[in-house]
Amino acid sequence: MRYLPLSAADRAAMLDVIGAQSVDEFYHDVPEAARLGGKIDGLPDHQGELAVERHMAALAGKNRTASEGPFFVGCGAYKHHVPASVDHIIQRSEFLTTYTPYQPEIAQGTLQTVFEFQSQVAELTGMEVANASMYDGSTAAAEAALMACRVTKRKKVIVSGGVHPHYAETISTACETQGIEVIVLPAAFDDEAALSTYAADDVACLMGQSPNVFGTVTDMTAIADAAHAHKALFVSVFTEVVSLGLVKTPGEMGADIAVGEGQSIGNPLGFGGPYVGLFACSQKLIRQMPGRVCGQTVDADGKRGFVLTLSTREQHIRRDKATSNICTNAGLCSLAFTAHMTLLGGTGLEQLAMLNHEAACDLADALEAVPGVTLKTDRFFNEFAFETPMEAGALLEALDTKGVVGGVRASRVYPGVAELENVVICAATECNTAEGIAAYAKALGEVLS
Amino acid sequence: MTQQTTSGSRGLLQHEGLIFEFGSNDSTGVDLPEPKGRKSRLGGVTRAAKPALPGLSEPEAMRHYVRLSQKNYAIDLGLFPLGSCTMKHNPRLNEKVARMPGFSDIHPLQPMYTVQGALEMIEQLATWLKTLTNMPAVAMSPKAGAHGEWCGMAAIRAALYARGEGETRKRVLVPASAHGTNPATAVQCGFKVQEIRAAEDGRVCIDDLMSKLEGDTSDVAGIMLTNPNTCGLFERDIRKIADAIHEAGGYFYCDGANFNAIVGRVRPGDLGVDAMHINLHKTFSTPHGGGGPGAGPTVLSDALAPFAPVPFIRHDEDGFHLVEDAGTGDAKDSFGRMCAFHGQMGMFTRALTYMLSHGADGLKQVAEDAVLNANYVQAKLKSVMSPAFEGYCMHEALFSDAFLKESGLETIDIAKGLIDEGYHPMTVYFPLVVHGAMLIEPTETESKAELDRFCDALEAVAKAAKAGDEALKSAPYLAPLRRLDETQAARKPILRWTPPEPAEAAE
Helix, strand or coil, rough: CCCCCCHHHHHHHHHHHHCCCHCCCCCCCCCHHHHHCCCCCCCCCCCCCHHHHHHHHHHHEEECCCCCCCEEECCCCCCCCCHHHHHHHHHCHHHHHHCCCCCCHHHEEEEEEEEHHHHHHHHCHHHHCCCCCEHHHHHHHHHHHHHHHHHHHHEEEECCCCCCCCHHHHHHHHCCCCCCCCEEECCCCCHHHHHHHHHCCCCEEEEEEECCCCEEEECCHHHHHHHCCCCCCCEECCCCHHHHCEEECCCCCCEEEEEEEEECCCCCHHHCCCCCCEEHHHHHHHHHHHCCCCEEEEEECEEEEEEEEHHHHCCHHHHHHHHCCCCCCHHHHHHHHHHHHHHHHHHHHHHHHHHHHHHHHHHHHHHHHHCEEECCCCHHHHHCEEEEECCCHHHHHHHHHHHHEEEEEHHHHCCCCHHCCCCEEEEEECCHHHHHHHHHHHHHHHHHH | CCCCCCCCCCEEECCCCHHHHCCCCCCCCCCCCCCCCCCCCCCCCCCCCCCCCCCCCHHHHHHHHHHHCCCEECCCCCCEECCCCCCCCCCCHHHHCCHHHHHHHCCCCCCHHEEHHHHHHHHHHHHHHHHHHHHEEECCCCCEEEEEHHHHHHHHHHHHHHHHCCCCCCCCECCCCCCCHHHHHHCCCCEEEEEECCCCCECCCHHHHHHHHCCCCCEEEEEEECCCCCCCCCCCHHHHHHHHHHCCCEEEEEEEEHHHEEEEEHHHHCCCCEEECCCCCCCCCCCCCCCCCCCCCCEEEEHHHHHCCCHHHHHECCCCCCEEECHHHHHCCCCCEEECCCCCCHHHHHHHHHHHHHHHHHHHHHHHHHHHHHHHHHHHHHHEECCCCCCCCCCCEEEHHHHCCCCCCCCCHHHHHHHEEECCCECCCCCCCCCEEEEEEECCCCHHHHHHHHHHHHHHHHHHCCCCCCCHHCCCCCCCCCCCCCCHHCCCCCEEEECCCCCCCCC
16 A cells, blocks of 8 residues: 555564554454454455546546636636646645644744735735635635624624525524524625615624625625614625725725635635635624634744734634634635735736626627627626526526536526526636637527527 | 844745735736726726735745745654644645546536536545445535534434424533534534543543433433544443433434544444544545645434435436535425535545545555554653553554653643654643643554654653753744744734834934
């Protein structure tokens, strides 16, 4: 076995030092009935690299990749170009094969990158502070809802109909077990504003998304004001972090907590994970924040250094009184995020955001010109919804036969909503070419004619 | 040498500032096409100013991260004996496979018929997990160990509500030796925690446990028990515990963090377990990555399987399908969704690659070598340090600080002394039930020669500490930084970079 260094002679010599006859002695506490004689049935024996690689490659080969042709699927995960150096950086042994920086003297590499990550996320979202990352955007949103309930000591959360339905479900699942009422408003292309009417003295937070799941960009300042008038919090959600290169930030809109998905920067589509959840809030709320946080300090010689801090919130100290049961962050994915963001800088990010927006504008122009197509999103960044006379699933399959992966049928994330049966959500990024966009419009025209 | 250098660097160890201190808001390390300048459709919802984020050219960025990386300890650099974390070698084939475009460049919401290989891959991994644990079902979406704990406890909660006892059964028994995530998870799921004492031998105190299951047990929801436990010992009464909790009407959640010690040799399904999460980043070698991402698939018994979270995969003559909507069809009793999309695919590909590489025979050898290595470390150090308990251990050797009595030194000093010897310290001060605990998990991927070298180093540090070597109190001396002031960090939190105050206009 190529991953096991001990030889038979080593094992014998070691048993000798221990004073045991065989490894079976170490398992003497296992109830007799549960001791397996030989190896487990029904599984193959070990294989060499070549055989394993062939097996996995065969499975990989059955999937259609986003780079094979015109591809316009978004809805919470986005196809972007990641610079080659990013993957090289995250495969450095010292980053890949280390653990949570519990011993800061020999983990300054990880800690400094986390500090830089937190600083970038805070600046990007326009918030005062950020944590070291969460599992993904949806779990970050759920933690934000729980945090709002802790801060306000209230047990009611209002989620707009524009928040990604997977996020809304994740929030509902997490809150239900703690007796928190979650009201998810009906799906709406452009009605984040409806949240304001739900502000009340028993509401912990209003949660709105911009750009929302249909791509609609909204200035949510009035929603934040409505929440604050009732001493409730406003949580601003996003699923496309590249949008923050152009659109109004959660901080500018008066958000108390900003959460979102960071996958677009540094991380591949990867069939949905692992991704990197971004979590930022105002300074005064930091002691209720979930997850890991890195802070600046000095060492015994007075040199600047970084440590994990505010751990009295966390499960390993507080146990049943912890703010969250979270024990990891999205380490390597957040490193990919910060490295890609460092390559972009503010200038590169803004330019990338513009390219995304222009690609989506070009796509909207091209699709709107097709007879039978109605755009459902007025203000958008790189994603919008459109409706046709055809059921969306059938439409997408027909497009696929013409080589175009056209987006997500809205009914996949909103099952059973009749008004959305014919709606497609589609995204365009810097990866989409003019030829691809033209191919989409042409295919759509043929399918609908 | 201790002299200051002009550059702040010392030989191979390069000084490196923050990107905010030397990067410029105008530079960038990517070449993008110029935007065409077409009319915006953002409706005026724009940010006031471009983000003030420094950019670096590619060579500067590479240097920044490589220099920082060299301030990290890592498995590829040396033995990483962090107990309960299972810091084993991360095979590079796993990395190669995870990056195959057929896995890394597919979208979670593209039509299911275009991702049949991905769904089949997840099903193959699920089959391995179910076979290795002898459990009938597995929830694949939990994104880390603690998320898997939450999954298992949420399934228990849903099962209790389905029985009409959700409001009354709120008591969850948790041993004092449990990892902090266990009580935190139980509370997050709406339960109340009742602690069970540890016995003298490091296992759960059976008398205490049984006394808590005497009389009226109509409020008992279940138990969360780690096995092998955090003291590195197998709970020999586990069947009795499982029977007792079932008799009381509760469920048995097993924390599978230490599955590495028994994989291929013992199946949790044979021990009466109802739910158990499996840390793919421990037992199945997916990289720890500086603190994530993890993955925590959770196996479930027949009693809990109907309540599993969405999505899950079903297979019929038309191929593989994701069942995504809770409350309908096969998912009518599902407790809901735990995250967007379908789980940690990138960890699934790595874990399956690892399993195929080892096979059933190799995984059994993994467990045996892990346990052998730990017992070897315990045997080599027991005359110098104080084993916390009598007898053999499983995959990790636990010592108390008893041997430091009257030395004036503490566990932390041993840990920091070990850094100067070129090793990452063991887990310290955990589990809480052992005074000044030092928990050493060498894993199966260490050679005998490396173990000998490590034991020699630790023995030397332990002897120096025992002899009261004051110098250890200020260790480490040879790391990139000396001991850090954690109190200051917590008292006045600085969590982000801010531009320095403009210098006082003194002139």
